[in-house]
Amino acid sequence: MPELRQNPATKEWVIIASERAKRPEDFVSEEPKITDPPSHEDTCPFCPGNEDKTPPEVMRVAGSNGKWRVRVVPNKFAALVPEGNVEREKDSDFFRSMDGVGKHEVVVETPLHNVSFGQMSDTKACEIVHVYHKRYRELLEDERFKLIKIFRNHGKAAGTSLEHPHSQIVATPIVPLHIRHRLEAATRYFDDHGHCVFCRMIEMERKEKDRVVLENERFIVIEPFASRVPFETWILSKEHRATFGETT
Structure with missing residues (x-):
């Protein structure tokens, strides 16, 4: 299970989550890719047809044809998990920690593998923001959560491990120092x-x-x-x- 630990010198809480090291990696080389990515990648867990490669979705926005336009799924390699105790414990007279309780979700923004957020239409961008808003409100219904953070990494240097357009939502029982x-x-x-x-x-x-x-x-x-x-x-x-x- 992930763990939240507090640095006694700075009062900052950090997440210790070894499972995160097991997540898939599209960017395995420092060499830049020469060709543009395709609109569909058979091995991508976020592309249509590979829905069984993700945990069961918690939200879906479907088009008129019944096919999904946006999916929200639990992060398979979550930094935090829903089960656990939110009580803050003392591991000694000096150190404090607590179970890594929270929720960590992935918003798969589009079925297309090769579209960046900046290339999406205003309508599509609004659709994604509405998903953020809905999940934000739903996650806050759990009284254990004190902060909902929505973020989107762009490129390997920012922490992205998969190319497919996606963002993440994290709900935590603590409010970070900053x-x-x-x-x-x-x-x-x-x-x-x-x-x-x-x-x-x-x-x-x-x-x-x-x-x-x-x-x-x-x-x-x-x-x-x-x-x-x-x-x-x-x-x-x-x-x-x-x-x-x-x-x-």
Whole structure:
């Protein structure tokens, strides 16, 4: 079983999951691939016809022909598992750990093996985001989970092991330290100024306009004033909502 361990020096929780080392690997060589990948790969566990190579799906979006357009399945090589005890235990007078309880899901975004997210239509992208939203809300119904993280790796350097377009959803019983720091900073700003730091950020970015990438009725996309890395981009809801699950 996976395990969550806390570093006593930093208070950070880390996941120890040896099963992750067994996951399949499309990128076995540092040599770049010369040919473009095909639209279907017989050996890919995410391609149509290979549904038996994944755990049973927890959600499916089907087209008018009955065939799937998006699938959500438990990660076969999960970092966290649903069973276990969420009590935080002391392994000694110094170290703390707990069972690696949580959920780790894969969103297979399209039947096509060779389409990147940036190549998808707006309709298709919205379909995927709606899946994120639905699973986010459903996972939060489990009172053990305190954080839902949705992420998408792109390329081997970012951690992708399979080419087929997919993203991942992880539900955990702990809130990571860097997230707690952001929440605490937002709380302090509210205590000091009496209003939401993100609402104020939107107000200032709309006024200055220099870093606004895109804006519509409900969202604004910005390059942060103090970006940590090149091309860092924030998508902010213009509705005052606390979580992704509360957005409409």
